[in-house]
Amino acid sequence: MLIPGEERLKRGRAAVIECADAECDICYKACGFYAIGKGEDGLPYSNPQKCVGCGGCAAVCPKRAIKLLKDRGDGTYEVTLPWEAELPEIDDTVLITPPGAKEPVRARVLQARPKNPRVFSALVTTAVPKYGEALCSEPEPLPKDFLVVVDMQNDFVSGSLGTKEAESIVPAAVKKIEGFKGGVFATLDTHFEDYLDTREGRLLPVPHCISGTRGHELEPLIREALEKKSYTPVEKLTFGSVNLPNLVQNAANGAPDSVEFIGLCTDICVVSNALIMKARFPEASISVDASCCAGVTPELHEAALKVMQSCQITVKR
Numbered sequence: 658m659l660i661p662g663e664e665r666l667k668r669g670r671a672a673v674i675e676c677a678d679a680e681c682d683i684c685y686k687a688c689g690f691y692a693i694g695k696g697e698d699g700l701p702y703s704n705p706q707k708c709v710g711c712g713g714c715a716a717v718c719p720k721r722a723i724k725l726l727k728d729r730g731d732g733t734y735e736v737t738l739p740w741e742a743e744l745p746e747i748d749d750t751v752l753i754t755p756p757g758a759k760e761p762v763r764a765r766v767l768q769a770r771p772k773n774p775r776v777f778s779a780l781v782t783t784a785v786p787k788y789g790e791a792l793c794s795e796p797e798p799l800p801k802d803f804l805v806v807v808d809m810q811n812d813f814v815s816g817s818l819g820t821k822e823a824e825s826i827v828p829a830a831v832k833k834i835e836g837f838k839g840g841v842f843a844t845l846d847t848h849f850e851d852y853l854d855t856r857e858g859r860l861l862p863v864p865h866c867i868s869g870t871r872g873h874e875l876e877p878l879i880r881e882a883l884e885k886k887s888y889t890p891v892e893k894l895t896f897g898s899v900n901l902p903n904l905v906q907n908a909a910n911g912a913p914d915s916v917e918f919i920g921l922c923t924d925i926c927v928v929s930n931a932l933i934m935k936a937r938f939p940e941a942s943i944s945v946d947a948s949c950c951a952g953v954t955p956e957l958h959e960a961a962l963k964v965m966q967s968c969q970i971t972v973k974r
């Protein structure tokens with residue numbers, strides 16, 4: 658169980674998961690903020706840097722294993738928890754066991770959200786006196802180094818735009834993802850049924866990465882490696898994502914120290930995103946690992962690496 662640090666709890670509600678069911682993935686799928694990852698033991702944990710405290714996971718969990726915690730700044734914690742019994746009234750006193758506490762404590766009811774047909778539990782929000790120094794783990798340091806995995810989707814690896822070079826970099830990319838210490842993003846090229854009517858479709862009339870198809874999904878080995886990292890997927894409708902630097906900035910709470918790129922294709926989406934990142938964070942170290950990238954052709958791969966090098970992006974070989 659990961660309990661967020663004090664500084665994080667002062668910023669707002671965060672989910673705390675006390676789950677023993679490695680087979681279930683309901684909360685993982687329900688979180689629209691990609692804040693729930695799975696640890697090596699297969700159990701879910703909430704990433705306090707991504708969690709916005711919406712409570713969606715707590716309401717859908719069939720084991721009522723998720724609570725939300727916040728420091729109210731007045732010597733009390735706010736604890737939100739799934740509720741099975743009849744809903745209490747505001748200001749009622751109830752007995753609850755807050756996350757990490759050994760014993761039940763008396764709590765004052767602040768809010769009661771009834772159950773609706775789409776969720777498993779009602780939620781009740783309470784205030785309890787702070788219950789011990791031991792509650793909070795050390796604050797999680799925010800990542801300053803990032804890995805961006807560009808468009809490692811089925812269509813670019815083995816599908817309509819796949820190449821043998823793209824297939825050959827998968828093991829190296831998996832190793833890179835698994836060994837990376839820092840924040841991880843994965844971009845997803847995303848098109849729709851009208852692809853051939855778009856400007857890109859007229860110039861490249863090969864439907865690919867159509868939302869909802871297998872071609873749009875991440876290559877399975879890459880996805881498996883990413884899921885162990887609690888990565889953030891970023892759907893993008895064209896080569897470069899202008900939103901990606903914002904997401905990196907939010908995750909680092911400022912400019913990052915470094916952003917490394919790997920993925921497909923070196924000469925289109927990797928170079929586009931690396932240059933956007935370089936323009937946004939000129940003092941950060943921006944790099945690309947050539948051994949984990951592949952281009953439309955080997956020649957275009959090399960040409961793109963040269964362009965990036967000219968723009969002071971470090972090319973790792």
Ligand code: SF4
Binds near residue numbers: 713
């Ligand atoms: S509280 Fe909301 S944002 Fe946080 S983990 Fe649960 S569903 Fe995701």
Ligand code: SF4
Binds near residue numbers: 683684685720
């Ligand atoms: S929904 Fe509940 S039981 Fe299922 S994985 Fe999440 S915390 Fe565990």
